[in-house]
Amino acid sequence: MSGKLTEYLRNRLKEKKILLMTHTVVGYPSLEDNWRMLQEMQLANVDMVELQMPFSEPIADGPLFVKANQEALKNGIDWNAYFEFMGRAHEKFDFPLLLIGYYNSAFAMGHHSFCSRLAEHGASGYLLPDLPLEEMGDLQDLSREHQLNPIMLCTPTHKDTRLESICTNGSGFLYCVARKGVTGAVTKIDPIIFEFLKRCRKYSDLPLALGFGLSTGEDLKQLQGHADIAVIGTALLKIWEEKGYEAYRSLLQELAVATA
């Protein structure tokens, strides 16, 4: 599949000890706020950004993102608004963009239209946490055609056979889910996570991203040498909501420092 994203990540890894992927729910708190978040991400030299397309039934998300999805929909974010935002972000910023969302959006749009709209607006790939490998159908081929990376999720509950088939079907990088549960709750970095990452590494040489519950520069430092990419989602939105813009900026700076 599209090797461009993998190559980009490998090049970045020559300069940093660990890469940083951040996240925002498009339309929450507002498109203007999303834009300011992206500006801060650019300043912090973030390596990759997930733009969440809001959905009414976000079963893999924790309370903060559930609320964000809901409010974004109330703010009237539809497909057009989402892709318009993605297109603008693609033109303005350097980092690759991924769609994260739920399968019903792709299903309702139609697989063709989903892939062509993503490609048209500059996405490098997408993550649909409720779409398992065996349900992808022609999305695999269509993604290849449009040079999109469908990002696969590895979890610590996977048995070896499933982990292997997910890893061998991976594209771009692998998203390793640090623990059970949904987004939001805090994850303790411990040897169990390192073992899990090793299991993923056994089946794939794609870059490994670790996500769910990471929040500090210290987390990133501890992950160096184990994961290639750290994903920060809830922690950033939480600090934006609780402490505001300045604190958001300092957390991003703290994270940026910890990638070196």
Place this chain on the structure above:
Amino acid sequence: MWSDIFQTEKPGYYGQFGGMFIPEILRATFEELIAAFESAKTDPSFWMEYVQTMQSYSCRPTPITYLPNLSKKNGGAQIYCKREDLNQTGAHKANNVMGQGLLVKRMGKSRVIAETGAGQHGVATATMAARFGLECKIYMGALDVERQRPNVFWMEQLGAEVVAVTEGSSTLKDAINAAMRDWSASMDDTHYALGTVCGPHPFPTMVSYFQSLIGQESREQILELTGKLPDRIYACVGGGSNASGLFLPFLEDKGVELVGVEAGGHGIESGAHAVRFSSGHIGVAQGYKTYFLQNPEGQMMHTHSIAAGLDYVGVGPILSHLHDEGKVRFSSATDQEVIDAVRLLIRTEGLIPALESTHGLAGLLRESREMDEEDIVLFNLSGRGDKDIFNIAEALDDPKWREFIHQKSNEYRRSSN
């Protein structure tokens, strides 16, 4: 055999409907559940244990009752009903929870969680948990917690923790999301006892399997009572469990027409209803593919019904498949038709139906008067209504009840001052 319907080409798929659209973190848990269910299904002692449990704990087999007064008053076909209202906790929900409870024991788990809309499935799950010594947590939309205090009271008395879910529309679909999230962290010791024939595989199959006891008994009983099979069978359709349970054992009986009745709310034109089959579109949410009430971009819409148990955006994938195949016909009944039918059944036969079940009856009454006197129609009285006294008294707009509530509330106010 009717049960061949469960032998699908692609596991968990009924035509294009069903499937397992779940976060990967739950994959191994679903595989474990599928294996446990398959092994139980092939073990004859499991079904026997299930039937015996339902006999000794839940009054099975529930009878079929002939309704001569109602038949006469409405005219046309002779009306019979299957008395699922006589189950433990007053609804067919008991069948499913006891079945899943026995499975939980086989899997050796110590905790159950469940979603509930009306509170019916929550109460049933809480009784099962109490009986089997399991820890129990029930997720319930905050709006439903407000509307259904008596059921919340019973769940808590039964030792369950009730969590009010405030996200989304604060109703059943949101409670399902919340239960899924709990499960994705707690699966090691926890079973999610989903309450209807929806959600990811194996729930639609498994819940239909347990509920099929309704149809299996009904088929024998009606033959014995009348010497023939009914011409039409009616059931209300929320998620679709009481309908699937009644319909499936009649699937191969060519002369029996199966009719599902959805919640027409204030009428389809009003937009306030839960009619998935004529107004919904195929989509994927809550872990499965089916007809959902959703907007063109796949966002779920708000639903409405006078019966909280029918107020849901999706519908069982087996029913969607049978709908597309033309094997089950669907109609709907409005809130007003349901209120009229409740009054009529109470007065003519002394049976107090749940508002949910009355949708099936209302759909039947509209059609059976056009039928011959020799024709036989059967509906599923899936639950009793006296437990829902607050809702029914409100639906019937009874002034004396209102007065009583005012008085009670004043008493409480005085005693807390």
